[in-house]
Amino acid sequence: xxxxxxxxxxxFYNPKNAGVLEDANGIGDVGAISCGxxxxxxxxxxxxxxxxxxxxxxxxxxxxxxxxxxxxxxxxIGKTISEAMQLTNQDxxxxxxxxxxxxxxCSVMGYEALRAAIANYKGDTWVDDHEEGELLCKCFGIDEGxxxxxxxxxxxxxxxxxTHFTKAVGSCGTCIEGVxxxxxxxxxxxxxxxxxxxxxxxxxxxxxxxxxxxxHKASPLxxxxxxxxxxxxxxxxxxxxxxxxxxxxxxxxxxxxxVDGDRVLxxxxxxxxGCQAASVTINGIQERLVAKIGRPLRVIPVPAGH
Amino acid sequence: MRPVYLDNNATTRVDxxxxxxxxxxxxxxxxxxxxxxxxxxxxxxxxxxxxxxxxALLGTEFDHEIVYTGSGTEADNTAILSxxxxxxxxxxxxxxxxxxxxxxxxxxxxxxxRGIKVSYVPVDSRGRLDIEAYRKALGPKTAIAxxxxxxxETGTIFPVETLADLAHEAGALFHTDAVQAVGKVPMDLKTxxxxxxxxxxxxxxxxxxxxxxYVRRGVRLRPLLRGGHxxxxxxxxxxxxxxxxxxxAAADLAIQHMQDEQTRVAALxxxxxxxLLQRIGNAFVTGDADNRLPNTANIAFEFIExxxxxxxxxxxxxxxxxxxxxxxxxxxxSHVLRAMKVxxxxxHGAIRFSFSRENDDADxxxxxxVMPKIVExxxxxSPFWKSGAKTDxxxxxx
Ligand SMILES: Cc1ncc(COP(=O)(O)O)c(C=O)c1O
Ligand code: FES
Numbered sequence: 217x218x219x220x221x222x223x224x225x226x227x228f229y230n231p232k233n234a235g236v237l238e239d240a241n242g243i244g245d246v247g248a249i250s251c252g253x254x255x256x257x258x259x260x261x262x263x264x265x266x267x268x269x270x271x272x273x274x275x276x277x278x279x280x281x282x283x284x285x286x287x288x289x290x291x292x293i294g295k296t297i298s299e300a301m302q303l304t305n306q307d308x309x310x311x312x313x314x315x316x317x318x319x320x321x322c323s324v325m326g327y328e329a330l331r332a333a334i335a336n337y338k339g340d341t342w343v344d345d346h347e348e349g350e351l352l353c354k355c356f357g358i359d360e361g362x363x364x365x366x367x368x369x370x371x372x373x374x375x376x377x378x379t380h381f382t383k384a385v386g387s388c389g390t391c392i393e394g395v396x397x398x399x400x401x402x403x404x405x406x407x408x409x410x411x412x413x414x415x416x417x418x419x420x421x422x423x424x425x426x427x428x429x430x431x432h433k434a435s436p437l438x439x440x441x442x443x444x445x446x447x448x449x450x451x452x453x454x455x456x457x458x459x460x461x462x463x464x465x466x467x468x469x470x471x472x473x474x475v476d477g478d479r480v481l482x483x484x485x486x487x488x489x490g491c492q493a494a495s496v497t498i499n500g501i502q503e504r505l506v507a508k509i510g511r512p513l514r515v516i517p518v519p520a521g522h
Numbered sequence: 523m524r525p526v527y528l529d530n531n532a533t534t535r536v537d538x539x540x541x542x543x544x545x546x547x548x549x550x551x552x553x554x555x556x557x558x559x560x561x562x563x564x565x566x567x568x569x570x571x572x573x574x575x576x577x578a579l580l581g582t583e584f585d586h587e588i589v590y591t592g593s594g595t596e597a598d599n600t601a602i603l604s605x606x607x608x609x610x611x612x613x614x615x616x617x618x619x620x621x622x623x624x625x626x627x628x629x630x631x632x633x634x635x636r637g638i639k640v641s642y643v644p645v646d647s648r649g650r651l652d653i654e655a656y657r658k659a660l661g662p663k664t665a666i667a668x669x670x671x672x673x674x675e676t677g678t679i680f681p682v683e684t685l686a687d688l689a690h691e692a693g694a695l696f697h698t699d700a701v702q703a704v705g706k707v708p709m710d711l712k713t714x715x716x717x718x719x720x721x722x723x724x725x726x727x728x729x730x731x732x733x734x735x736y737v738r739r740g741v742r743l744r745p746l747l748r749g750g751h752x753x754x755x756x757x758x759x760x761x762x763x764x765x766x767x768x769x770x771a772a773a774d775l776a777i778q779h780m781q782d783e784q785t786r787v788a789a790l791x792x793x794x795x796x797x798l799l800q801r802i803g804n805a806f807v808t809g810d811a812d813n814r815l816p817n818t819a820n821i822a823f824e825f826i827e828x829x830x831x832x833x834x835x836x837x838x839x840x841x842x843x844x845x846x847x848x849x850x851x852x853x854x855x856s857h858v859l860r861a862m863k864v865x866x867x868x869x870h871g872a873i874r875f876s877f878s879r880e881n882d883d884a885d886x887x888x889x890x891x892v893m894p895k896i897v898e899x900x901x902x903x904s905p906f907w908k909s910g911a912k913t914d915x916x917x918x919x920x
Contacts, residue, residue: 225833228830228833229833229837231903234902234903235902235903245905249825249866249870249906250866252827252853252854252866252870254905254906255905256905274904274905275904276826276827276870276903276904276906277829277830278827278829278830279829279830281827356853379853386854387853387854503633
């Protein structure tokens, strides 16, 4: 069992401000049931003073997610919007006397819900100072903006930390390349701005990806590497055809969409859809393709209907 | 308040009679069974007797068919790795998507590090193995098929005899991880086609850190540990005498209580299950209700997360477990429920209650009393909860 502080337990057993806020004028939703946690934050903001006069939440998730949501409401009630925006996920964790490292994403979820609720209150006039960027991690629906904020606020320097704080990379792992890219870039910026010691910044040379590539290169199938794109597509098509009966027996299906260098884009359908289940399928397809083609490939699911 | 322990698939309390049987072998009869003096020989005699007790539970004919190990995991690893070496010309594995990590993590490692081909046979929504897919996965390259006897999360029992026959038709060995089944369902391995079977002491009221691998006479075994000649050279290490003797005593007790397990324990489980489903809406049983271990109930409560349920139950002194992502620390719900395609609305809220002969009606009453309040409390917190919400899943029964 997790080593929760007494404060976390107290806020889980007897959460304050739980439930629906009927006359809310700012609502923020983050997470999804498929991803294992979700939070709806409801605010009542006085338009004159911009003070948050009431806040309530509904949360689906771990004990620490419920406690973090409740702590968040306690932290923001009575504050103005701009004061509330100064809060970080660390303030939520501190309020609770700390969270286990693996559960820090619960505090980040609170922080993200607050941003979303305030954006919702401000409506169209609200100009976000951060680009949300592209969807980085499909399994948990996490975009670049959220990963970047978590890295900056919490001074994250490893992929493991990014997973603890945002869950990105925590399922199928195919997003690791993108997340490493963001981590490297943000850490570099932070070092340049004097916010981070260069010695502990993420070192792209320590990345897990080149090592994997090396291993594939050493494979005896390396000789096949000189094939043309057309040959490659034909091989991949053939391999996918071989896999489809397995997927179909499982109630799903898979179709080749495009091949772009080492990236194989596929569309899953039927029972294969749904975030983590799909990731298992994708891993399986990737393994089979790599075995068949003898080259490093990344199989990337494209959302249905695209 | 008396605590209620309903997590016996995780581990069981060592039976006091087992402790009693073990104690002399720590202090008075502490000898090494291999020694040529009285200290050793009295231990040797006790080990022989313990082996006979375990044989009786498994229904095996020959004493050398049992190789003691340090755990169920070790027995599983030994079986698979041995088959890959002894089955010349065969280097593939067939297993299921719902095995314990003791099999799955090993297979994934073999795929990655040795390029071994592993086929993972799927299950249906009730957790039943797809026999047709199993048959197709077996082939002339299959070294071993390994399918668990009973699933640890749902209790679903697999038709191991049929599966063993099919494996043999393909010339493959058949191993079963029976860690959850031994002591809960009757076995008679001398009339069985099963080649290897793993078990673990701590699931049947023996201590942790002792297990065994049954290896049918005539099946070759490559040891995992090489060293001394203990266990006929098939598992070097000075015998864990107290553990083995404890396992023997536990096997003896399991035989005595088998009838009780099949009837009284099963009735407790059924009463809990029916009672919870009556009192709580949007809940259903996962696994194969018609073919399950007598002690296991896995119930999915929709729209709430398992960790919260466990924390609130724990506060009431009730212990059970959940396949939810939050409790495992893996960020994903149980691979077993995912393999069964239990929808995410429910998979995160699946709770396993696992009984043993030490439970009674008062335990069931306590859970029936507190569980509806707990579910209601968490649903009130959940943004997804709407009473009367529909599920698009065909549950075992609801
Ligand atoms: C089905 C199954 N196999 C293997 C094991 C591992 O046994 P041990 O803890 O003795 O290594 C367990 C226990 O969790 C189990 O339930
Ligand atoms: S873990 Fe990020 S996309 Fe799967």
